[in-house]
Amino acid sequence: MPKAPKLIKTGWEQDKVYLIQFPRTGSVPSPSPFSLKLETWLRMAGIDYENVSNEFKHMSKRGQQPFIELNGEQISDSSIIIKTLAERGQGTELNTLPPKEKALEHAFYTLIEHHLIWLCVYSRSQTFKWISTDAGYGRVFIGIRAFISKAFVVPSFESKLKKKCQGQWIGTLTNEEKISELKKDIDAISTQLGKKPFLFGDEPKTIDATLFGHLGEILYTPQFTDAIKKYIETNASNLIAYMDRIKARYWPDWEESAKTLKMDTQWRQ
Numbered sequence: 001m002p003k004a005p006k007l008i009k010t011g012w013e014q015d016k017v018y019l020i021q022f023p024r025t026g027s028v029p030s031p032s033p034f035s036l037k038l039e040t041w042l043r044m045a046g047i048d049y050e051n052v053s054n055e056f057k058h059m060s061k062r063g064q065q066p067f068i069e070l071n072g073e074q075i076s077d078s079s080i081i082i083k084t085l086a087e088r089g090q091g092t093e094l095n096t097l098p099p100k101e102k103a104l105e106h107a108f109y110t111l112i113e114h115h116l117i118w119l120c121v122y123s124r125s126q127t128f129k130w131i132s133t134d135a136g137y138g139r140v141f142i143g144i145r146a147f148i149s150k151a152f153v154v155p156s157f158e159s160k161l162k163k164k165c166q167g168q169w170i171g172t173l174t175n176e177e178k179i180s181e182l183k184k185d186i187d188a189i190s191t192q193l194g195k196k197p198f199l200f201g202d203e204p205k206t207i208d209a210t211l212f213g214h215l216g217e218i219l220y221t222p223q224f225t226d227a228i229k230k231y232i233e234t235n236a237s238n239l240i241a242y243m244d245r246i247k248a249r250y251w252p253d254w255e256e257s258a259k260t261l262k263m264d265t266q267w268r269q
């Protein structure tokens with residue numbers, strides 16, 4: 001029989017989703033696009049969940065965060081978590097689209113999570129120093145931990161991401177070519193959104209949580225060049241309005257979470 005996972009949340013409640021993720025930062029609720037995506041999805045789906053800090057050390061059996069614990073079971077990978085919860089009858093409406101739109105949604109998912117994401121990974125490989133300032137974990141790591149973070153953790157993370165990028169297509173591109181790839185992604189997403197409130201109509205779908213998570217990191221955390229944000233602001237202003245709309249509806253506690261670093265700020269009025 002497989003060994004039961006060691007649960008992070010002790011004394012759990014039946015049917016409550018425990019979302020294990022990095023602590024809050026001083027600028028975005030999570031520096032991970034996958035955590036921001038998943039937490040946004042849980043909010044969109046109206047699922048009762050509780051955040052649990054991974055204390056920078058608890059990872060899933062895949063060696064990653066975010067993951068959830070539900071009724072004593074650990075489930076990892078944001079997309080698999082979403083699919084599993086939807087199959088169990090939670091947030092199913094977020095995954096429901098007619099077949100042609102579903103196919104398009106899958107294409108956008110791949111564009112966002114397997115193409116656009118590399119811009120952000122590349123940016124962080126170039127400079128992830130913001131993570132040890134107040135915009136990141138500057139108020140969490142103090143004294144010796146601040147020194148260790150700046151002197152060792154950040155450079156080692158940058159170098160790990162550099163290696164990842166070198167093994168990918170993004171590592172072969174000049175900076176100009178990288179921006180040109182970004183523009184194509186942004187133009188495609190902006191065209192799909194058009195004047196609609198969400199990518200596929202009046203109500204959000206899973207892909208909207210995905211886009212919010214990934215675009216959130218691009219817009220609200222430093223990138224390797226300001227040209228990225230400027231391009232979106234100038235040529236895809238519907239995406240800026242879209243992000244503001246999702247923030248207003250699902251993240252009224254965005255500022256409070258950045259200010260207090262609390263993981264249990266209230267978002268439902």
Ligand SMILES: N[C@@H](CCC(=O)N[C@@H](CS)C(=O)NCC(=O)O)C(=O)O
Binds near residue numbers: 033
């Ligand atoms: N496909 C996974 C990706 C998760 C992922 O890449 N998480 C990163 C943070 S953004 C991580 O935990 N990395 C661990 C590490 O680099 O040590 C998902 O959708 O959850």
